[in-house]
Amino acid sequence: MLYLQKYIEKIIRGEKTGYLAAVLKWLLFLLSLFYSCLAKLRYYLYQHNILQRKKAEVPVISIGNLATGGTGKTPFVAFLAEELGKDYQIAIISRGYGAEKEVVEPFLISDQAGLYAAAAQAGDELFMLARNNSELIFIRSAERAAGAKLAVEKGADLILLDDGFQHYQLERDLDIVLIDALRPFDQAKVLPAGFLREPATALKRADLFLLTRSDNVDWNQLKAIQDSLLEYSPDNDGVFTAVTELKGCISVAGQEKKAIDFLAGKKVFAFSGIGSPTAFKKSIEITGARLVSYKVFADHYNYQQEDLLTLLDQYSASQADLILTTEKDAVKLFDFAEMIGDLPFYYLQIAMEINESAQLIEVIKNKLALRKARHKN
Structure with missing residues (x-):
């Protein structure tokens, strides 16, 4: 499913060429017209009270x-x-x-x-x-x-x-x-x-x-x-x-906090399941860390034990100094704290200024x- 999503994204961005890509791009355009009309119709129905809007008692x-x-x-x-x-x-x-x-x-x-x-x-x-x-x-x-x-x-x-x-x-x-x-x-x-x-x-x-x-x-x-x-x-x-402000990194298992300069010069094995994986990759590079491997999952991916075992094996093979993910991904891994143990497994703490x-x-x-x-x- 993720492969298909990435393939379609490449077609949309013009990174895929050829007959098949051209046909699929035309089909996507037709579907887009239909979806756009549905979105406009839905808004029209609410705007003209054909579909009822509700008001909260508070702002x-x-x-x-x-x-x-x-x-x-x-x-x-x-x-x-x-x-x-x-x-x-x-x-x-x-x-x-x-x-x-x-x-x-x-x-x-x-x-x-x-x-x-x-x-x-x-x-x-x-x-x-x-x-x-x-x-x-x-x-x-x-x-x-x-x-x-x-x-x-x-x-x-x-x-x-x-x-x-x-x-x-x-x-x-x-x-x-x-x-x-x-x-x-x-x-x-x-x-x-x-x-x-x-x-x-x-x-x-x-x-x-x-x-x-x-x-x-x-x-x-x-x-x-x-x-x-x-x-x-x-x-x-x-x-x-x-x-984007990079605040530091925190261990997934022990919640130990490190300053952001802790990552400078470190070899990092990273993964994420977020809507903008490129932005996370850029954030890692800004810290001065060396990204040796980056695994991308679908947005809101629900990690299972098998996924974590695979990631840990890949981390070991990569010879990276540590594993790094996002806080959004980390909250779904807290239940696996025993599996993670004392491994250098962190999430990047990010804030908005x-x-x-x-x-x-x-x-x-x-x-x-x-x-x-x-x-x-």
Whole structure:
């Protein structure tokens, strides 16, 4: 399955040529037209109340993106929760991507009293956030409106909707869209002919944009992306930028923390199952480590014991100094701590630094204040 996905990606990017690639590219284009029409129809039905939208009793901020793959939503949600948590009791609602089973009813992952689920039940990203933010409420819910109702019952007065840009059922007070500066309009086509979840014109719904990994492009490229975004959404509250900050690395089994310069000069065997494996590879290279092998799994991959045994064998054969993965992958490996033992097995701790953080938070708080004022009148 992963091989097929990679093959299609190469066709989309023009890296595969020949008769078969040309035929498949044409078929992907036709499917893309159909998918694009469905996306527009779905939005139209909600916009004109043919499909009913629901409003939460408390403010809702949606954090989402236009393209598939990783854009840094998880560290940004963590940043927002930390900043807005000074004034609000926050609940984070997510579909729980990467969880082993679908759930029908809203599922409380954690609250101030404790953590009630493992990564397999919560999904990797939601579990990672929950274990690092014990003062927040975390809910897994495919139907976000039902999740919002549970959040209010648990005492939340502000909801952060993780990956909510294409979820129209629950009304929101603010739509924040994250764009990866390295691939801002990835192939500019809708799935499956490109990597967009819906046509780029959907960006007109965004209230503000955050350009992630902005340190990986030059000023002229950054300015061009900002101008393009403002053309789609000229009345929004601005385009903010963020950079990736490498905090250090932590052992999977013992939670021992090392400074980021620990990796400099080390031979590294790495693996990941994330939406943007190239970004993780680039982060490793930035540390000065020497990447001797890099294994890529599907996004949200659920590791089994056999997978870990294979990885450990490959690590041993590579003669690397250590194994390195992402925190999102690591949370699904904690149950195998005994197998890992005292091996040099680490995950890279990454945070997001917002360049205009004070201004961004001010814009958000002003939006929330306007909502509060409207409700009083």
